[in-house]
Amino acid sequence: MRTLIVIILVVIFPFAILAQGEKFTIARVKYGGGGDWYYGQTQIPNLLKGLRERTNVDTETKQAVIQLTDKKLYSYPFIYMTGHGNVLFTEEEVKALRLYLMRGGFLWANDDYGMDKSFRREMKRVFPEKELVEVPFDHKIYHCFYEFPNGLPKIHEHDGKPPRGYGIFHEGRMVVFYDYESDIADGLEDPEVHNDPPEKREQALQMAINIVIYALTN
Amino acid sequence: MFNLQISKIFPLWLALLFFLISSAIVIFFYYRTNKPLSWRYKYVLIGFRIFSVTLLIACLLNPTLILKEEIFKKPNLLFLVDDSQSMSLIDSGEELSRIDIVKKAIIDSSTKSIVDELNNNFNVQLYQFSTDAVSVKELSLKAQGALTDISKALSTAINDWKGQQISGVVLITDGNYNAGEDPIRYVQKVGIPIYTVGVGQTKAMRDIQITRVEANPIAYVDHTFPIKVAINSGGYDGKEVMVTVTSGTDLGKNSSLKDSSLLKLDSKNGEQFVELKIKPKQEGILKLNVSITSMPDELTIENNKYTFFARVINTKIKVMYIEGNPRWESTFLNRALQRDPNIELSYLVATKQGGFYPQSSLKTFPNRNELFSNDILILGDISPSFFKNDQLSAIKDFVENRGGSLIFLAGRNSFGDGGFGESTIKDMLPIEIGQGGARLLSSPFNPILTQQGISHPSTRLSDDPAENNAIWRDLPSLNRFYTGIGTRSGATVLAGHQQEKGKPLIAFQRYGKGITYMIATDDLWKWAFVVYSQGGDDSYYRKFWSGTIRWLSFVRTKADQVNVEPSKQTYTKDEKAIIKAYIYDENYDPIDNAQIKAQVQTPVGTSRDIKFVFEENGRYSAEFTPTIDGNHKVEVEAEYNGRFIGKSFAEFIVQTATLEYQSTQLNETLLKQIADISGGTYYNINNISELPKSLKEAKESIVSTKEKSIWDNAWLLGFIVALLTTEWLLRKKKGLV
Numbered sequence: 001m002r003t004l005i006v007i008i009l010v011v012i013f014p015f016a017i018l019a020q021g022e023k024f025t026i027a028r029v030k031y032g033g034g035g036d037w038y039y040g041q042t043q044i045p046n047l048l049k050g051l052r053e054r055t056n057v058d059t060e061t062k063q064a065v066i067q068l069t070d071k072k073l074y075s076y077p078f079i080y081m082t083g084h085g086n087v088l089f090t091e092e093e094v095k096a097l098r099l100y101l102m103r104g105g106f107l108w109a110n111d112d113y114g115m116d117k118s119f120r121r122e123m124k125r126v127f128p129e130k131e132l133v134e135v136p137f138d139h140k141i142y143h144c145f146y147e148f149p150n151g152l153p154k155i156h157e158h159d160g161k162p163p164r165g166y167g168i169f170h171e172g173r174m175v176v177f178y179d180y181e182s183d184i185a186d187g188l189e190d191p192e193v194h195n196d197p198p199e200k201r202e203q204a205l206q207m208a209i210n211i212v213i214y215a216l217t218n
Numbered sequence: 219m220f221n222l223q224i225s226k227i228f229p230l231w232l233a234l235l236f237f238l239i240s241s242a243i244v245i246f247f248y249y250r251t252n253k254p255l256s257w258r259y260k261y262v263l264i265g266f267r268i269f270s271v272t273l274l275i276a277c278l279l280n281p282t283l284i285l286k287e288e289i290f291k292k293p294n295l296l297f298l299v300d301d302s303q304s305m306s307l308i309d310s311g312e313e314l315s316r317i318d319i320v321k322k323a324i325i326d327s328s329t330k331s332i333v334d335e336l337n338n339n340f341n342v343q344l345y346q347f348s349t350d351a352v353s354v355k356e357l358s359l360k361a362q363g364a365l366t367d368i369s370k371a372l373s374t375a376i377n378d379w380k381g382q383q384i385s386g387v388v389l390i391t392d393g394n395y396n397a398g399e400d401p402i403r404y405v406q407k408v409g410i411p412i413y414t415v416g417v418g419q420t421k422a423m424r425d426i427q428i429t430r431v432e433a434n435p436i437a438y439v440d441h442t443f444p445i446k447v448a449i450n451s452g453g454y455d456g457k458e459v460m461v462t463v464t465s466g467t468d469l470g471k472n473s474s475l476k477d478s479s480l481l482k483l484d485s486k487n488g489e490q491f492v493e494l495k496i497k498p499k500q501e502g503i504l505k506l507n508v509s510i511t512s513m514p515d516e517l518t519i520e521n522n523k524y525t526f527f528a529r530v531i532n533t534k535i536k537v538m539y540i541e542g543n544p545r546w547e548s549t550f551l552n553r554a555l556q557r558d559p560n561i562e563l564s565y566l567v568a569t570k571q572g573g574f575y576p577q578s579s580l581k582t583f584p585n586r587n588e589l590f591s592n593d594i595l596i597l598g599d600i601s602p603s604f605f606k607n608d609q610l611s612a613i614k615d616f617v618e619n620r621g622g623s624l625i626f627l628a629g630r631n632s633f634g635d636g637g638f639g640e641s642t643i644k645d646m647l648p649i650e651i652g653q654g655g656a657r658l659l660s661s662p663f664n665p666i667l668t669q670q671g672i673s674h675p676s677t678r679l680s681d682d683p684a685e686n687n688a689i690w691r692d693l694p695s696l697n698r699f700y701t702g703i704g705t706r707s708g709a710t711v712l713a714g715h716q717q718e719k720g721k722p723l724i725a726f727q728r729y730g731k732g733i734t735y736m737i738a739t740d741d742l743w744k745w746a747f748v749v750y751s752q753g754g755d756d757s758y759y760r761k762f763w764s765g766t767i768r769w770l771s772f773v774r775t776k777a778d779q780v781n782v783e784p785s786k787q788t789y790t791k792d793e794k795a796i797i798k799a800y801i802y803d804e805n806y807d808p809i810d811n812a813q814i815k816a817q818v819q820t821p822v823g824t825s826r827d828i829k830f831v832f833e834e835n836g837r838y839s840a841e842f843t844p845t846i847d848g849n850h851k852v853e854v855e856a857e858y859n860g861r862f863i864g865k866s867f868a869e870f871i872v873q874t875a876t877l878e879y880q881s882t883q884l885n886e887t888l889l890k891q892i893a894d895i896s897g898g899t900y901y902n903i904n905n906i907s908e909l910p911k912s913l914k915e916a917k918e919s920i921v922s923t924k925e926k927s928i929w930d931n932a933w934l935l936g937f938i939v940a941l942l943t944t945e946w947l948l949r950k951k952k953g954l955v
C-alpha cells in the first residue's frame with residue numbers, strides 16, 4: 001500500500017509542477033472598488049490561443065488571476081485589467097504596482113466603457129509624476145507584428161468617439177498601455193458573446209497580439 | 219567583600235549522607251577491634267579517620283571563595299581631531315582657520331586645557347585623523363589629509379581598544395566626510411556614546427564650487443563624450459562665469475580637446491548643471507580638467523577645478539543576439555544589453571514564419587561579413603533548423619577562425635528535441651546533450667559556483683570569494699534546468715545545479731580561436747525582475763551579463779592568458795593600489811603557481827618592481843603605493859614551468875584629491891545625528907568648555923570578580939596523607955590488622 005502511494009506521488013508530482021507551467025500567460029488583475037474585474041472570461045484564453053497559432057510565443061491555455069499584493073505577481077511580467085465600473089487600489093496596491101512597473105512589468109488596461117474616470121484617477125496615484133500620454137501612430141506597438149498605420153482600431157461602438165491608445169513611459173519603455181473607446185477585449189471574446197463581425201474580431205486579435213509582442217520584445 | 223560557594227554538581231545532602239555512613243562504619247569497626255584497645259586510644263584513631271574522610275568529602279564539594287573588589291579605574295576616552303585639508307579653511311567672519319580655532323580651544327586656552335581637565339577623570343587617548351585615526355601623545359595638527367573618512371577613523375580608534383571599556387569618544391570635525399562608509403551606518407553598530415564637536419559655519423559662504431562631474435568612465439573614439447558638471451554657488455547670484463573642460467597636453471591626438479559654456483549663477487535652486495562635450499581622437503587614458511572662473515573674494519578657489527579620467531576605447535563591444543521565441547528570458551536580456559553603454563546590440567527576433575519581427579535590426583540573417591563584424595553572437599531559444607547549412611557553417615567559422623565568441627541560451631527549441639545537441643554544430647556546445655534533447659527539470663534550485671566560477675570574470679559578482687558565493691546563494695532561485703548527459707571534455711564549468719551533481723549550469727570551452735559558452739536555464743530573468751530582498755534590484759543580473767560579455771570580448775580582442783587589473787582607475791597619493799593578475803593556460807584553466815615578473819612605470823620615467831602573491835584560482839595580488847601624481851603603467855610577464863605564458867599591462871592614474879574642497883560648510887546635521895544615535899551630545903567648538911562637565915556623569919566604576927578554589931592545593935593533599943599515615947602507624951604500633 002505504502003509503495004503504491006510512493007509510486008503515485010512520484011508519478012504525479014512532476015506533472016503537478018509542470019502543470020503550474022512557466023510558459024507565457026497573462027495575469028488578470030483582481031482589483032477593488034466594485035468594478036467587474038472578472039468581466040469577459042474568454043478574452044485572455046482566446047488571445048493566448050491566437051498567439052500560439054500565429055506567433056512563436058509559447059503560451060499557456062489559461063489566464064492567471066492575481067491581486068497586486070500577491071507574491072506571485074512577479075511570475076507574470078504582463079498583467080491585464082478591464083471592467084465597466086469603479087477601480088480602487090489600496091495604498092499597498094498602489095506601491096506594489098508602481099514598483100512592479102518600474103522593475104520591468106507591463107500593464108494592459110482595456111476600458112470596457114465606464115472604467116475611464118476611476119482608472120485615470122488610480123494611475124495618477126501610482127505615478128503622480130507621470131501622465132497618460134497618447135501613443136503616436138508611428139510607435140512600435142502599432143507596427144511590431146501587424147501593421148496599424150492609423151493607430152488603434154475601433155472594435156465596439158459606445159459613444160461614437162474615436163479610439164485612443166494611451167501609454168505611461170518609464171526610462172523610455174512603455175509600462176502601461178491603455179485603450180480607450182475601442183474595447184479591444186470585446187472583440188477577443190468568443191463570437192457568440194457579442195456577435196462582433198469577423199473582421200472586427202480579427203482586428204481586435206491582431207492589435208492584442210501586437211500589445212503582447214511589444215511587451216515581450218522591448 | 220567575599221562569598222563562599224560550593225559545587226552544584228554534588229549536592230550537600232549527599233555529602234552529609236556520605237559523612238554519616240562512613241563515620242558509622244569507622245565507629246562500628248573500631249568498636250570491635252580484634253585486639254583489645256583502650257577507648258582513649260580508639261577515640262584518637264576514630265578522630266583521625268573521620269577527620270580525613272571529612273576533608274576528602276569537603277574537597278569533592280569544590281568549595282570556591284569569590285572575592286569581589288570594586289575598582290575605580292579611570293575609563294578610556296578617545297579624543298579624535300579632524301586633520302584633513304578642509305580644516306584649513308577660514309570661515310567668513312573668522313580670523314583663524316578651523317584648525318587654529320580647534321588648537322586654541324583645546325590646547326592653547328589661557329586657563330587649563332580641555333584635555334588636561336578631561337584627564338582628571340578619564341584616561342584620554344588622543345588621535346588625529348583624515349582617514350585612519352593615528353594615536354598620538356600630543357596633537358600636531360597640520361590640516362593636510364587629502365580625504366576625510368569619519369567611519370574609518372572611528373573604527374580604527376575604537377578597534378585599538380578592543381576588549382577594554384571605552385566610556386566615550388570625542389569627535390572634533392567639520393563633518394565633511396568624502397570617503398568610506400556613511401558614518402551614521404557605522405555609528406548605529408558601535409554602541410559607544412560619541413560627543414561630537416562641530417567646527418566651521420553652516421551657512422553658505424561666498425564661494426563657487428564644482429560639486430561633481432557626471433561622465434561615463436568609458437569614452438569611444440570619434441564619438442561625442444558628454445560631461446555634466448554640477449555647480450554650487452553662494453553670494454554671486456546674477457554673475458556670469460565660464461565653465462571649461464580641457465584635456466591634458468601630453469595625450470597625443472587627444473591633446474587640447476576643449477569645450478566651454480557660460481553659466482549665469484543662481485543659488486536659489488541648489489545645484490546648477492552645465493553640459494559639455496568633447497570627441498576623443500584615439501585610444502588611451504584621457505585626463506580631463508574642468509574649471510570655472512574664480513572670483514577674487516571666494517572662500518577658496520581650490521574647488522573651482524575638478525580633474526577626472528576616462529578610458530577611451532576604439533569601439534563598443536558588438537553583440538548580435540538572435541532569439542527564436544519571444545519570452546521573458548529574451549525580454550530582460552535584451553533590456554540589460556540595450557542599457558549597457560559599452561555594448562552595441564543587434565537584436566533579431568525570429569517569427570514563426572521564418573523571418574524577423576519588424577523591429578529587429580536586420581530583415582534577414584546577416585551575411586558572412588556582417589556576422590564577422592560582431593564580437594559576440596548569442597543564440598537564444600532558436601531551433602538549428604531556422605538556419606541554412608551555410609549559415610551554420612558561417613557561425614562555426616565565426617568562432618573557430620575569426621575568434622568570436624558564441625553564447626548558447628537554453629530553451630525548448632535550442633536544447634530540446636531537434637536542438638543544437640543534434641545539429642551539425644553540436645560540438646560547439648560545451649555540454650553533451652545527446653539524442654532526444656535535454657531533459658527539462660522544473661523545480662526550484664540555486665546555482666552553485668565551482669572553484670573556477672568563484673573567481674572567474676564571468677561569474678565574479680564580488681572580488682571577495684566568500685561574498686561572491688553568498689551573492690549567488692542569495693539570488694532568487696531558478697525554476698528551470700535543462701540537463702544533458704554531461705560536460706564536454708575540455709570544457710570548464712563555472713556553475714552547477716544544487717542537486718544534479720556533475721551537470722553544468724554555466725560552462726564554456728575554447729573552440730578554435732574563440733570561446734563557446736552556454737547557460738542551461740531560461741529562468742535568469744528572475745534575477746532582473748523578482749524583488750528578492752529589501753533594496754534588491756537588477757544590478758547583479760546586469761553585472762553578470764556585462765562581466766560575461768566583457769570577458770568574452772576581451773578573450774577575442776586580446777586572447778590573453780595574462781590579465782592585469784588595478785582595483786581602481788584612479789588613486790590618490792599614498793593610497794595603496796591593489797593590482798590583481800589573472801593567469802590562465804591555453805585552455806583558460808587557471809594557473810596557480812606561475813612565476814610573475816612585474817613592474818610599475820611611474821610618470822617620471824622610473825620603474826619599480828612589484829611582487830605578486832598567489833591568492834587562488836589563478837589570481838595573484840600585488841600592492842603599490844604611489845608617491846607622485848600622474849599616469850602609471852603596470853607591466854606583467856608570466857612564466858609557468860619555464861615556459862612563457864604571456865604578458866600584459868594596465869594603466870592607472872594617481873591624482874591628489876581635491877575632494878576636500880567640494881563641500882565646505884560645517885555638516886552640523888550629520889554631527890547631531892551621530893551624537894543622537896550613539897547617546898552622546900553635540901557641541902559647537904565655541905561651547906567645548908561644557909564638554910567635561912557632562913562627561914563626568916558618564917564615569918563608571920568597575921567591579922572585578924576573582925574566584926579562588928580552596929581545595930585545589932598540594933598542602934591539603936599532604937595533610938590528608940599525613941593524617942592517614944599517622945593513623946596507620948598508630949594502628950601498626952598496637953598490632954591492629
